[in-house]
Amino acid sequence: MIDRLEMFLALAKARHFGRAAEAMGVTQPTLSAAIRQLEDQLGVMLVRRGSRFQGLTPEGERVLDWARRISGDVRGMKEELRAAREGLTGVLRLAVIPTALGAVAQLTGRFAAAHPALRFSVRSATTTQLLAAIEDHEADAGIGYLDNEPLGRVVTVPLYTERYVAVMRRDASLAERSRLRWADLAGADLCLLTPDMQNRRIIAGHLAAAGVAAEPRIETNSTIVLISHVLNSGWITILPERAAAIFLQGQPLVARPLGAPDAAHEIGLIAPWREPHTPLLSALLAEAKRFDRD
Known part of the structure; x- marks a missing residue:
């Protein structure tokens, strides 16, 4: 039954019989047969079928929770x-x-x-x-x-605890100040992480509270790309203090703490x-x- 539950987990993740079979290293007919055997064993239909995978039934969603727990317990036992x-x-x-x-x-x-x-x-x-x-x-x-x-x-x-700094080149006008307010970034050319990142949502919230629209010149999911644009374009990025520290060494960059409010997460x-x-x-x-x- 464990093997069938693992195949069910793979199908729930891939949402496609062929990709799930490939992930498990078996043929698609083998995976389909295992799912049907699991349904027969449990006495419920787990998967909505048509010409392709159409999702899990309500019973399938319940079994998915149990399958994750059982799979985790088995792996934990083996590891112990x-x-x-x-x-x-x-x-x-x-x-x-x-x-x-x-x-x-x-x-x-x-x-x-x-x-x-x-x-x-x-x-x-x-x-x-x-x-x-x-x-x-x-x-x-x-x-x-x-x-x-x-x-x-x-x-x-x-x-x-994560606290935030504005990272910019040493020759930036705002670099003359030892500490900045979030509102000081109004009108600045910003480069920020993408909105799917929780860091971006946090920063956008603090900027909005200070009356600053989070409309960056570039969005990326890479801190390296952010720093590259700070160095080459003279833009400003906002990073946690620990994350920024790595990029300051040997570079013509400064990090200025952001306050009003003092944000920490x-x-x-x-x-x-x-x-x-x-x-x-x-x-x-x-x-x-x-x-x-x-």
């Missing part, structure tokens, strides 16, 4: 048994919001030193993608905002809600609680 034999091994998969990518090494560095056989996979993701990756077992945990938008049923550990580790936690996740949560917040 492996950890008992070999210690923490394998790959820790983290989904991280772009503005926190510079801080992730502080967490993974100490964790890697404590567990030499462990490897890491870090990918950039929006908050929505991060939560979906955790739910779909594509990420073991994530790093993102804790206090701005609902997260659902997860476990969180605060890591640090909590960044932390986000992990799936499950008891008991796997040995890997338990160790990661413990390491997160030792994170240097300064």
Whole structure:
């Protein structure tokens, strides 16, 4: 039954029989047969079918929740048994919001030193993608905002508080000031992250409260692209202080704190809600609680 549930999970994610079969490494007829066998076993129809996949039935949505839990428990059991034999091994998969990518090494560095056989996979993701990756077992945990938008049923550990700075070239007129108000950015050529990023929604909210329209000259999902345009076009970007610090070294750039209001948001580790936690996740949560917040 576990194999059939895994195929059902793959279909619910891909929403296409062919792509789900490819993801599972089986033929489409094999996957279709497994779904029908699961329906027969449970006594309900799970999938709306026509000439193509048309979605899950209400019963299918309920089974999807159970399938995610059962799949997670099975993986957790296997990981716990492996950890008992070999210690923490394998790959820790983290989904991280772009503005926190510079801080992730502080967490993974100490964790890697404590567990030499462990490897890491870090990918950039929006908050929505991060939560979906955790739910779909594509990420073991994530790093993102804790206090701005609902997260659902997860476990969180605060890591640090995000505060914002305006990043510009040293020769910019606003660079003469040691501190800026959000309202001072009115009329400035801004480059910002895309609206699907929670950071952009936060910044747009603070700008709007100061009477400034968030109408950037360029939008991107890459902080590197933002900094490139600051350097080459003389525009201004707004980044968390920690994220900006990486780009200031050796560059003709300055970062000016933004106030009025003084905005701050909590960044932390986000992990799936499950008891008991796997040995890997338990160790990661413990390491997160030792994170240097300064």
